[in-house]
Amino acid sequence: MARGAGPVSASPWPRRPKNREISVGAAIQQVLIVDDEPDILELLELALLRMGLQVVRSDSVAGAVRQLDAQKFSLCLTDMRMQDGSGLDIVRHITEQNLDVPVAVITAHGNLENAVAALKAGAFDYLSKPVSLEQLRALINSALRLPVCRSRSDGAAGELLGDAPAMLQVRELIARVARSQAPVQISGESGSGKELAARLIVAHSARCAQPFVPVNCGAIPEHLMESEFFGYRKGAFTGADKDKEGLFQAAHQGTLFLDEVAELPLPMQVKLLRAIQEKKVRRVGASEEEAVDVRILSATHRDLALCVQQGKFRQDLYYRLNVIPLHMPALREVREDVPQLARALLARIDGSGKLVFSDAALQALAGYDFPGNVRELENIIERAVALSDGVIQPADLQLRPPAMMEEVAVPQGGKYPLTDYLDRVEREAVLEALRQTNFNRTAAARILGVTFRALRYRMERLAITERDVSNET
Template identity: 70%
Template structure:
């Protein structure tokens, strides 16, 4: 399988002190049309890296004169732009996670499977140049605030890795957009991007939805069916609201991520899958772990790299830019402007629904405005049912943060329930969540049908 038949094929450095493993990997890479150099220890590897240019480095974690992590750190510290993958002992995920956090591109468990090695090499050779920009037509993150600049910088860095990324942040803060931008800047940009709302799948169907099933596995399984992992093979699987996964499914997801293999319901054999995992939730996963609602081992596996999306109220200087962006997109050729008083009102509002709420506010204002200008009254920022929630609280009223966010969520749920005469199914539609997700949130916040 020749990947590069050009006069100057990609060069790979393989670092390992076991001759058999070196020979196996070298032979596999040579068959792929690559040039291969060997190193048997850390010092030899560093010398090679300092004298030659490589497109990939594969290093064992344990070497006679040190750790493979030293090779990773050397490459990162000198900004060499050489993707480095570590080879770890079977079952030793702690080392793999540690290396990924340090900046490794990916890992390969021993014994090295050639199909996984080829997938890794393919991904590396498809990486865009470090200076590549997002293609035209793709949405981007707006704003010049320090918080947003930090997010953009981290997205650029994690895009050049295969490490799992967990995106946290309040509802409406742009978590899925951040995930899409990571993919757009990565080697997987032309591969499937599959999104799944973990709170929207009934628990009894989760395993078959994620891993697929074989014909006859259960009543109604009339033919083989691929799951979400198979659909995302070669690309990215975005697990939105991952905190809503039941514990029984968390165990199976952990194994699939660690082993890079899945087993269809009703099958006897596992099949390899090449999927990068990006997860997101508005809940604090660390707190979910402490409460016994989320497995600690899965938390550490998903939370290799953390990306925090800031709330809109933390970027007040960016609100005008974001609002005008939505206005230009929604009004088309019409010449409609935001009055300075309207912009000031927006900048003083706390946006419990973040960027998504701002877009809805602009869309509503366009329908209400007259004379081609949007004034504060058109924004309808303080409806009576939300006066307490949207009134600007003192700084002390926002701490601890979890209590403040719970109060915001409780107010929104109660208002939706009151609008629908406490019909939970209808309230879930108003809130834009599933019935199961609403029930979970009501239980967590202690809301009953008798609350008023």
């Protein structure tokens, strides 16, 4: 092996095929493996055969292209460097010809640039040499789950409503990035639907049936971050009376969504970068690392590139998270979609189905700037439902004039987005009313001056349960 250690580790090999993992469909899956070194091809073929797969070998880029054009494959696994070209040439051919074949690239150990380049070109995932058998199995099983998850998620993108060109582009990009394991960095203003975009990516991906673990990076105290992300061993610190898994372990084989990732302190950014690159984490108090199979999606309302320039965010982590950027447009940028969104939200909030918007109300909404985006539109409609007697009029919307919006757009101190601040105030008001009435929602709605239906919807949106009330009590 002229280029160093062989690509597959974690021997000895199992004595017989382990077909339990390959359970997608009745037909035997066929995989194309590409490398110009016969011994590496031999090792890869042996590993795949013992997983119950059929294998076709190619020792060149040109030969691989011919094979891809001639027959159907469930997966292509290619080395990055070969005598007649690069694995990127194969990735680009599959992308340009619109072939329905996930492709993974094997890169040299520590060569992050090649891995990122492959993902940007359209690769499903990458593996670093030496490839562990565990990581190889995880990648293959994820790739072979794609057709099943795609059929389960048909129509899921319909949850992201709107026909404006910017929204159509978002839906198209979601469908494309869902087919890979590449990290996606979702940007956009607060309330623009970043978490919804992340959930739709997962719904269309090979990880659709696996855990989706969202975490607000700004809500975890700095001194607890390492143990929250990576877990800890019993006795690691005072109060650690048992082993505890972290967010990475909870998201194993699934997706970890890092919301407000710009809020991570620099020391934690270093640890996160290593976990993403090595696909391994070390629990606090543990002596060994453990492998984790996690796809990373991240989001922030900040300009992450500007944070890098200001020295508040590591450049290497930025490039690792921002492999595929996805921008969620502000609601004022897709005004033509506001009536459609408003009607859909009204149907969800008003259980009776009797309320409707007047033409004047829809015109008022279409002309409003929505500094809080879709989340603010939702709040406005909730208020209108409580105030209206059948037909929602402009007065029921209580839209703020532009001058007033400028005055209250950020609470005093400038620490929080307005919509987040309002959600916290509303949550505390609802909790206080429920505490006073011992969780009697009818009485609580009367105290708050809203209908029972409006209170129930608010509780669902703010994730308020009886346990929250009893805990606070």
